[in-house]
Amino acid sequence: MIKKGILLLILVGFFAVISSLIINFTGNEALNPMAKHYAENGPSEVGAANLVTAVVVTYRGLDTLGEITILFIAAAIIGFFLKAHNADADRPSRLRKTSEILETASTLLVPTIFMLGAYIFINGHLTPGGGFQGGAVMASGVMMIILARPTSKFNHKLLSVLESVSGVAFVILGVLGVVLASGFLNNSFLPLGELGSILSAGAIPIIYVSIGIKVGSELTGILDSLKEHQNEI
Amino acid sequence: MVNTILIMAGVLMALGILLALFRFILGPDVTDRAIAFDVMTVSSISVIALIAYFAGRVIYLDVALVYGLLSFLSVVVIGRYIERGL
Amino acid sequence: MSILLAIFLGLVILVLAGTAIYHKNTKVAIIAAGAVGLFASVLYILLAAPDVALTEASIGSGLSTIIFFYVLNKIRQTND
Amino acid sequence: MEIRETVGAAVTLLGSVFIFLGGLGIVRMPDLFNRIQAGTKASTLGTILSLLGLAIMNEAWIWKLLVIIFFVLITNPISSNVISRAAHFRGTRMTNKTVADLLSDKNKKISEE
Structure with a gap:
């Protein structure tokens, strides 16, 4: 009882502190100076129709590199721990078989999902989306394969090669920005092109393709190591 | 005229979501x-x-595209988990 | 009009988040968390942020639910 | 084109009525399989109709909306099939009014003989 009373007092105190924020709230009418700079100079400097892409890939490209590194470390740790546990799991499978409807649907749906993922990260500079979202959609396509055919195996060598090559390509593109243009991940060493067409925005589509492949292969690695390794029934 | 009909449609959709939420809590x-x-x-x-x-922007439909293709995967995973097939 | 829809979505998210926190059954809690992601992404579209909505749709509502269920499956297999 | 927009809005309204009925069916039906039947079918039809109405209203969006309709039409039956199969294997009870259960063991023996 006393405990609840103290809790209530704490809550009321919190509300008293925060209430002035709620009462005096006014929405942001004008852009702050940095956002204003991005909004005014972004299209001419970067050439991307989707301004979020311009910020994520070029102005704040280092943050994206950090995010990808974090995802890579997470995938590596999951793979490390689950590999060690899976080594002795060689017992016979008691899986219930997949229904024919799911198997038949997967033959139609898996290519469609991969196509949607490729559309999302190739069009990243024109429409919403980009490398991360496209990679997640690609990993969902792999998920569909695992669900429809649980005994299918993946080529781990190919996955790790794809991941390393795309990561190195991302860094090399960034360094090319230092050498040929004004800074790390500057995209203007390729022609900017016409605003709104697919071959525009300099190196952004290439950078996004490498990010998409990297994220997709990392998430695929996570899903594959979480999967129970079952034998054929 | 058109906007009134569409707002009525939106209210009906919200009611449908509310009923599904009711089943979600009750189920x-x-x-x-x-x-x-x-x-x-x-x-x-x-x-x-x-x-x-209502916003007049076609790019918002991309999100609906992703939902239309991917939302069924989580339901399939739930089903396979329940029937011990995962 | 859009503020009414935003309030409705916010209330639905609150109810689902409460379910996700307080429900005894872990499976129900995971599904509720996925539904929170679903309505949050609709709310992001209403706030004119389609990039964030796409991320929430593909990761928050799709992949994270799947990964949670795989982890539950792992726990069930080791307990058997 | 005033008439065309009105027709499109009316189709969207019809779709939203079906979505509402799907929600009503999912609350009112007595057991799980009836709920799957009511909810999934009605909400799929409602979504298709409301997207179709929007496609009638402005022709610039028509291809993207048709692609979404195609995806919904393919993926939604799969999920309902998988979930009902799982519920059946789990042993979910049906209502007393159920007439035929073709997946049960007894019926399978009868059909094999």
């Missing part, structure tokens, strides 16, 4: 809740399309 079993989740997902695709119409 005696996991499968009931999975079905309620499925209905909520499919209904929110049309809510997204309606928002895209």
